[in-house]
Amino acid sequence: MARPAPFALPPVPRPARGQEATTETLSMTDSASTGAAQTRRYEDILVVVIDHPPVNALSAAVRRDLSNAIAEAQTDTRVRAILLMGAGKNFIAGADIREFGKPPQQPLLPDLCNQIEASAKPVIAALHGAALGGGLEIAMAAHYRVALAGAKLGLPEVNLGLLPGAGGTQRAPRLMGAQAALDLMLTGKHLSADAALAAGLVDALASEEDPLDAGLAYTRQLLALNAGPRRTRDAADALSDRQAQLAAVDAAAERIATTARGLFSPARIVQAVRAAIEQPFDEGLRTERALFLQCLDSPQRAALVHAFFAERETAKIPELKEARARRLERVGIVGGGTMGAGIAVAVLDAGLPVVMVEQDDAALARGRARVEQVYDLLVKKGRISSDERAARLARFTGATNYDALGEADLIIEAVFEDMAVKQAVFAQLDRVAKPGAVLATNTSYLDVNQIAEATRGPADVLGLHFFSPANIMKLLEVVVGRHTAPDTVATGFELARRLRKTPVRAGVCDGFIxxxxxxxxxxxxxxxxxxxxxxxxxxxxxxxxxxxxxxxxxxxxxxxxxxxxxxxxxxxxxxxxxxxxxxxxxxxxxxxxxxxxxxxxxxxxxxxxxxxxxxxxxxxxxxxxxxxxxxxxxxxxxxxxxxxxxxxxxxxxxxxxxxxxxxxxxxxxxxxxxxxxxxxxxxxxxxxxxxxxxxxxxxxxxxxxxxxxxxxxxxxxxxxxxxxxxxxxxxxx
CATH class of the missing domain: 1.10.1040.50 (N-(1-d-carboxylethyl)-l-norvaline Dehydrogenase; domain 2)
Incomplete structure (x- = not known):
């Protein structure tokens, strides 16, 4: 059938408990409240909820339970349509990366996607939060897709040295065309719900905030139209201009030859998309699978997966087992040079107010100008609006007197890399800082213990080594001194979390790590x-x-x-x-x-x-x-x-x-x-x-x-x- 035109869906009230909803206990679970894919029937719509915290990753248990739910629905005469949705904040955020390198468990994700697509009853995916990687492949295998505001759709496998290996390289071009599909897969970037609709990746946008309400409303609309299964493998419009599609593939191949910088998987992604144009669907799936296995076996995949988990391990430090972060609502910065201004922007971006202290009015004006210059450039590039620029700068104040730092919960020193200068600054901070305030030095090399000696409370002192430009670079070395208290360290890690930086704990030596x-x-x-x-x-x-x-x-x-x-x-x-x-x-x-x-x-x-x-x-x-x-x-x-x-x-x-x-x-x-x-x-x-x-x-x-x-x-x-x-x-x- 023809793709339904986009439309806004009216809110649909949830059925009262014990009325329309009837719990179905399928063979995969003991009850509807257990298992990785829970089922509940609303009249003639079977709702399958993927529930695998924290992000509904496609573990073997999820795949197995979802497969069983789809199979059971085929023979249930009461069910006319199947609605897929995720519990919590996400639809499905991707594959379970912890299973990589282990013996594969049935059902494999490609087989599950093919099973969903082959369903004799229409399958609808209600997308909210993250619908990424294998999650988006599940959605593309479904017959219809409705997205909620705030949904993020993407195929970021390239960031792990892989390609979408469950039909994603074959279905995405059939929905979006080769150019848009390649952009999605080669960059690993996410599409908003609006952008996904414009690209043809989803069929409708929902006005509801609840995926169940949105999914039920859209499914009922489809049933009222007598909409049956509409298999993505049969979609032809997006690839109808074969010459244009192959030209897009050739252009991508030429582009990555100079920009991929040694990466293995981008060229395989291009090969797989070429197969989507040149080969029948099933043959294209076989080509995709062969290329996926090449990527899976490559040293790059192992290295990129290692990097993925390594970044998540850095927050596992002994201090966080015994202490919690202190209050962190106001930040002071001493120094308005390139580094101080960059730190100020990073903190303002996190929604925290900043007071910057400089030695005189002229230096303070230069520091403020550096902060404004960053935001002016962001406005010029369309990254933020003029109103957002104004809102962030409204949280920024300056002073030429250390007393202005008296209410700060965390004060970051970012002055010249000289021990005597830094010790003089910390002596002043020791005088004005309120009890419990954390004092941090942004030194790149100097002895944090020696800097802390300029204060009466070395337990409150740590190093926060930002990397330039501080508002862009993700790394933050959190340097723990001899006397640094655990809750001081925890506050440094909390700041990193709010600034969306990757913190790494470091001890004191010349240059740290x-x-x-x-x-x-x-x-x-x-x-x-x-x-x-x-x-x-x-x-x-x-x-x-x-x-x-x-x-x-x-x-x-x-x-x-x-x-x-x-x-x-x-x-x-x-x-x-x-x-x-x-x-x-x-x-x-x-x-x-x-x-x-x-x-x-x-x-x-x-x-x-x-x-x-x-x-x-x-x-x-x-x-x-x-x-x-x-x-x-x-x-x-x-x-x-x-x-x-x-x-x-x-x-x-x-x-x-x-x-x-x-x-x-x-x-x-x-x-x-x-x-x-x-x-x-x-x-x-x-x-x-x-x-x-x-x-x-x-x-x-x-x-x-x-x-x-x-x-x-x-x-x-x-x-x-x-x-x-x-x-x-x-x-x-």
């Missing part, structure tokens, strides 16, 4: 540069590994003066046995700090964001090699990567061994979220496991022959490699 490890593998890069590899060769090798940019591009972006200041601060305590490469200092002495000065390791003419190699830098490197008595030698890409990654993994093992990080997966999250480590490799610790720890240890021992002071194997790496264990074995512990 990320910057400490970064300094070591950057030192390995500098040594290779002095030994014969150009900075451009090193950057190219690191990009080929999957990073968005190499270490010298990153240095130019961050500003060479930042690292220079750190090196000068560390000079007095530097181990004289360690080799010190002076090439970066020579550039900084000339004022070449990177993009902000127009040149660093690269040239940035006329404010360009993309640098070009600089012959003068290569000449300086040659001069430094001669000064250091180094005879340059060639480095292959593999040579570069083996040293760069071995240094990273070795120092990460030291960080873990010393208790600075709680578990290997936390280190992975730091590098995935804050340093551009390619997500499809899972993070440095997961990557090290994948290439074999004995091999990495052998590399380090080989490099030690030329520089034993730098290449000292971590005791933890040695212990794991020689006992046949992995970093992953420590995550559960």
């Amino acid at each position: 990320g910057n400490r490890i970064l300094a070591v593998h950057r030192q390995a890069a500098d040594m290779m540069m002095e030994d014969g590899a150009s900075p451009y060769d090193i950057d190219a090798a690191v990009r080929a590994f999957g990073y968005p940019m190499g270490p010298y591009q990153m240095a130019d972006l961050a500003g060479g003066d930042i690292g220079w200041a750190t090196r000068k601060r560390r000079a007095a305590t530097r181990d004289p046995a360690l080799r010190y490469v002076q090439i970066p200092d020579r550039l900084c002495e000339r004022g070449w700090f990177g993009q902000k000065t127009g040149r660093g390791f690269y040239l940035y003419p006329d404010g360009a964001r993309q640098g070009t190699p600089d012959p003068d830098v290569l000449a300086i490197i040659d001069d430094e090699r001669r000064r250091a008595g180094v005879a340059p030698r060639p480095f292959t890409q593999d040579d570069i990567l083996s040293r760069y990654l071995a240094a990273m993994v070795n120092e990460a093992a030291n960080v873990l061994h010393q208790g600075i990080a709680l578990r290997p997966s936390d280190i992975d999250v730091v590098f995935l979220s804050g340093y551009g480590f390619p997500r499809y490799r899972g993070g440095p610790m997961h990557y090290a496991d994948s290439v074999d720890l004995p091999r990495i240890l052998a590399d380090i021992r080989g490099f030690a022959a030329e520089d034993p002071a730098f290449w000292k194997p971590s005791p933890l790496l040695v212990a794991l490699a020689e006992s046949g264990r992995s970093f992953g074995s420590l995550n559960a512990a």
Whole structure:
């Protein structure tokens, strides 16, 4: 039958208990109130409720109970239509990722979708909350779909190194056309209910707020029209212009060749959509399944799933077992520079009021201008409305006196990276902060314990290391000092939750987790540069590994003066046995700090964001090699990567061994979220496991022959490699 025109559905009152509704006890459950798919009949409509908290993931139990419910309905003469909906806040948020890698259990999701589509009675899906991944595949297998306001529809399997493997690559193009389906699958983004209606993914929008009311009303309307099953496999309109559809597939294939950056699954998604156009439906399903299994078996899938769970594990810290967060309703920020302004935007976006303190009116005006500039750009891009900009800025106030921070529940210091300056700030905060206020430093390297000594209450002090730009970057290192109280730590994690950031607990050392490890593998890069590899060769090798940019591009972006200041601060305590490469200092002495000065390791003419190699830098490197008595030698890409990654993994093992990080997966999250480590490799610790720890240890021992002071194997790496264990074995512990 023809697709019904969209319409607003009138509210339908729920039947009174004991009237229209009759509970059906199917063989899959003992009663309607138990099981992963519960059933209840409203006159001639069988309602099947997927109930698998917290997000109704498609576990084996859900699939089994749903399959049984569909089968029972086929022979129940009282049932004319089947309505699918989710309990709680979501329809179905996707597959149960915990089952990946385990022996498959029947029924498989593709078979369940085919069973739903083959139903002799119309199946209607009422979508609310998340209808994602396998959940949307279930909905597309249904014959009709009605969406509530606020529903989010998507096929984000690409984010886990997969493709929609239950008919999604075949049904989505038949509903939306190849272009829209590819956009949905290759980006992993969600569609709103309105956008899904416009795309043809759903048939109607509901005015009700309750999925049962919406689903019953829509189903009754369909029954009044004598609407029978309408199978998506038979939909032809969206693919009728075969030439245009194939052109969209070709364009997507060309696009991902340059943008997928080493990812495995995007090309398979394109192949599967091509099959939807070129092959009969059942053959297309077989093609999709073969491509899905290729993705499932790929190392990228394992790495991306590891990353998914690692991010959810970071909040499992000892302090949250014994303490709750303190009150968190007002936030103060000291410093209105780039970092302070970014933190202010992140806090304002979370709905919290902010008071910013600066040293004088001019500095405060600059800080406010930086905050306004962020919101002006968001308005210009259409991300927020002018009214929303005004509402957020209405929560922002400024002052030039520390007394204005007296009512703040949490105060974040974001001033210059200098111990004396920070201690002076914390002495002032100790004077004005109310009892119980949390005092946080945004230091990137400095000793949080030493900063806390400037106060009378070090239990209230912790580090909150934001990453720039603070309103965008998801990572937040929560640094726990020697005396930091558990409820102070809990408050830091609560702030991260409200700011929608990924918090990682870190202990105190120079650079904490990320910057400490970064300094070591950057030192390995500098040594290779002095030994014969150009900075451009090193950057190219690191990009080929999957990073968005190499270490010298990153240095130019961050500003060479930042690292220079750190090196000068560390000079007095530097181990004289360690080799010190002076090439970066020579550039900084000339004022070449990177993009902000127009040149660093690269040239940035006329404010360009993309640098070009600089012959003068290569000449300086040659001069430094001669000064250091180094005879340059060639480095292959593999040579570069083996040293760069071995240094990273070795120092990460030291960080873990010393208790600075709680578990290997936390280190992975730091590098995935804050340093551009390619997500499809899972993070440095997961990557090290994948290439074999004995091999990495052998590399380090080989490099030690030329520089034993730098290449000292971590005791933890040695212990794991020689006992046949992995970093992953420590995550559960």
